[in-house]
Amino acid sequence: MKISSKQVTDKWTEFTLVNDKQMSVSLLNYGGIITEIMVPDRDGNRENVVLGFKNITDYQANPAFFGALIGPVAGRIEKASFQLDGKTYPLEKNDGENHLHSGSNGFHQVLWDAVPFQTNEAVGVKLRHQTDPKNGFPGHVDVTVTYCLTNDNQLTLDYHATTDQTTPIALTNHSYFNLNGSAKQEVTNHYVTFNSNAFLELDEKLIPTGKTIEVDNSTFDFRTGRFLKDGTTTASLQHQVANDGYDHYFLFDGNGHVQITEETSGRTLDVRTTQPGMVMYTSNTLEGGMELAEGQSGSYMGVCFETQGSPASLHHNHISSILLKPDKIYQEKTVFSFGIQA
Template sequence: MQIKTQDILNKWKLYTLTNDTGMTVSFLNFGGIITDISVPNRYNQLENVVLGYKNYVDYEKNPYFFGAIVGRVAGRIQDASFTIEDQLYTLVANEGGHHLHGGDGGFHQVIWQASPFQTDDTVGVKLSHRSLDGEGGYPGTIKVSVTYTLTNNNELILDYSGTSNKTTVLTMTNHSYFNLNGNLAASIHNHHVTIESDEFVELDKELIPTGKKINVAKTPFDFRTERKLADGINSLSAQNRVANHGYDHYFILNQTNRPNVSVNEETSGRVMTIKTTQPGVVMYTSNNLEDDLELAEGKSKPYLGVCFETQASPASLHHDDFPPVILKAHELYEKQTVFSFGIKG
């Protein structure tokens, strides 16, 4: 187990975690951005399975949130406003009239304090940040941390915590785009996905939740048994079309002892499972990813990666009966998501 540190652009640090099996995870203290996760394929070849820029300077803007910590609130807040305890809060509208992923000065664009650590069978870095009352329009001075831990079982554990001196809103996630082919050898069309979910959230044409939950049965959103992502990408279903031919939807997770999400890719043999204490996950199939971004392994294009954004639901700020994002003053926010990598037997 080891940690390496590298200076980037004379202002950031790049941390690379390596376990005893050779798996590596690299990330910046800027935005907590995961730039590379290298895991073996069926032939024991290490290859990168996340999208990242070829040039680090491109992370400064990072309009697609590649690999970043997202917050204070992951997802879209309708009309860039919400009410807590009869007080209206107005945020910056950075996607049409709505607020997306914490706004322009969100957690993805700050330098986090980093504290590396190591044990006999883990290696990691704790990232910490303090966001002041009123930043981005959000109430409360909030102290948050995200800890990245790599184990010898090829698990990447993400532990999130936070407290606020005022009642506020908080639901953080990581916005990595996964491609299990390795080194962007192909699109994600043939990724087989299982999601333990009976319901997903309907979106309007601006990708804002309508407040309606839809049963997945007999739809391209039924991942209770594994199906290819191509099913939804090629579907004429209204909800796949509203997301620009793919998925950008919140799935409400069933509480089971099985992994919440499983992904496998037959050519590489890679399998990724996700277990989370969050109540739901947004699956986004990079439908809107533009062509010709300079990525580490080549040019970008739509459907080159799939995000699994484990989180609560910002729809709860405008609709009843959705997983809440409100954090009471001095209450502890504590969530965990575990990404495990292996080979299909």
């Protein structure tokens, strides 16, 4: 196993983690952005299975949040404000009248303090950042996110945060996966399985209404598995408001475990998380024409598994809270395991 680094701009460093099976993960200290994940297919061909820019400097703006760490609060906050202990906190309106992925001061545009490490079992990078209230959220928050690659082709993201004032925290990673490799085709052929009995209903602005919808007898039922194309070709209201696909928060029933397979390449992805749910986004609104490492961007070219708590809880009390108090520690983990279909 080994880890290498290279300076890609005056301030940005790209780290590359390589295990003994020649799987590799590359990431930036800027935004904690995963730029590339190279894994073999069933014939041993190593290809990139995440979307990323061809030109590294395009991550400066990164409107699609390719590969980025999202926080302090991932997702949309209704009307770009929330109330806490009788005080209203206004936020940047960067998604119409709403607030998305913590705005221009979000973690995706932070230069993180980065420390690479290597043990007998793994290689990784530990990223750290300390916030202040200028981002609109209360308190000073100390955040550490650790990326770790093992010889079992497991990429682990460990999230840790503390605060000096009660504040919302919902961290995630926004990688767009495409197990076809080198973005050769859309992800509609990916077969996905996870245990969720319900998801949060969205309005026409993609804001959760607070209502949960049971998945029974619908294209939102992944309990026994289904192809992603089922949600891109079905004319139901919830798919229509999400621009013909999935962009919904699913509540996990029990442990968070997502299985993804792609038949042509034979690649598999197994996602396990301590988080209570995830937003699954099939890049329905991904802007076309951006120059990616593997070609041009476009709808359905990647799928995000944004394991996280839901910011809808800031407006709907019956949804699990994302508030972190000063006497508590935010500690969550998501593990991405890559393999080959038997």
